Amino acid sequence: MASIPMEQGLLLAGVLFAIGLTGVLVRRNIIFVLLSLEVMLNAAGLAFIVAGYRWGQPDGQVLFLFVLTMAAAEVSVGLALVLQLHRVFKTLDVDVASRMRG
Amino acid sequence: MNAVYYISSVVAVVATVAAVTGLNAVHSLLYLIVSFLAVALIFFTLGAPVIAALEVIIYAGAIIVLFIFVVMILNLGDVAVEQEKRWTVGKMWVGPALLALVLMAELVYVLFQQTVHHLPGAGPIQPQDLGATLFGPYMLGVELASMVLLAGLVGAYHLGRRRQPDETAQERQEPVDAGARR
Numbered sequence: 001m002a003s004i005p006m007e008q009g010l011l012l013a014g015v016l017f018a019i020g021l022t023g024v025l026v027r028r029n030i031i032f033v034l035l036s037l038e039v040m041l042n043a044a045g046l047a048f049i050v051a052g053y054r055w056g057q058p059d060g061q062v063l064f065l066f067v068l069t070m071a072a073a074e075v076s077v078g079l080a081l082v083l084q085l086h087r088v089f090k091t092l093d094v095d096v097a098s099r100m101r102g
Numbered sequence: 103m104n105a106v107y108y109i110s111s112v113v114a115v116v117a118t119v120a121a122v123t124g125l126n127a128v129h130s131l132l133y134l135i136v137s138f139l140a141v142a143l144i145f146f147t148l149g150a151p152v153i154a155a156l157e158v159i160i161y162a163g164a165i166i167v168l169f170i171f172v173v174m175i176l177n178l179g180d181v182a183v184e185q186e187k188r189w190t191v192g193k194m195w196v197g198p199a200l201l202a203l204v205l206m207a208e209l210v211y212v213l214f215q216q217t218v219h220h221l222p223g224a225g226p227i228q229p230q231d232l233g234a235t236l237f238g239p240y241m242l243g244v245e246l247a248s249m250v251l252l253a254g255l256v257g258a259y260h261l262g263r264r265r266q267p268d269e270t271a272q273e274r275q276e277p278v279d280a281g282a283r284r
Contacts, residue, residue: 024123025198073254
């Protein structure tokens with residue numbers, strides 16, 4: 001098993017989270033926004049795993065399972081919204097759906 | 103094992119950057135699979151073999167398959183790549199990337215302020231302990247997670263279903279519903 005400093009594990013989680021955040025801020029295609037959200041959730045889960053391993057407790061892994069469940073539920077609703085957006089507006093541009101008027 | 107950790111973290115970062123900056127949706131999803139596999143390897147080196155398996159099965163399997171289904175249903179082709187080129191010009195990346203970089207620098211600063219904690223080189227956390235904790239103190243969380251999944255299922259079904267023509271006629275008789283539709 002690896003014996004790396006805990007900070008490096010958390011650093012990796014931070015880097016992945018920052019990449020995902022940049023993607024959410026920059027992209028206009030809603031599929032890429034959802035993809036970046038997945039990257040962010042995965043990075044949060046990585047931080048849980050690293051912290052759980054630091055103290056040798058299974059709690060971090062349990063919380064990762066909850067993050068996983070949440071990500072699965074989020075992505076299914078999100079992709080259904082993508083289909084609906086494409087059906088109504090005939091585009092995947094998130095800016096089009098910013099008026100909140102159906 | 104340390105080398106495995108460092109190599110797979112570099113792979114994860116490179117693959118994630120490629121996934122987020124890509125123009126073709128399918129190529130981005132393939133890069134994302136590589137990223138998830140690299141993170142699964144990291145989980146394995148961090149003593150979480152069950153979580154590594156779940157990462158491969160659920161993230162790299164189920165979630166990516168959902169994405170690919172949607173991309174296939176929408177049938178995006180070369181037109182979409184051209185559109186992406188117009189939507190994401192190079193200078194758009196500067197502002198958000200700088201802001202995210204500042205946040206990440208602050209995080210790194212806070213992290214390395216403290217004394218360095220080395221992770222224990224001990225063996226993995228046993229799946230038995232994981233199960234005992236999950237269905238012991240976290241039982242309420244499991245119940246709530248089941249409700250989240252149910253809500254996600256119902257929500258995805260409701261949003262994703264195609265409206266039938268006779269249903270539209272039915273809604274025309276109910277002005278409240280008809281007004282909400284476009």
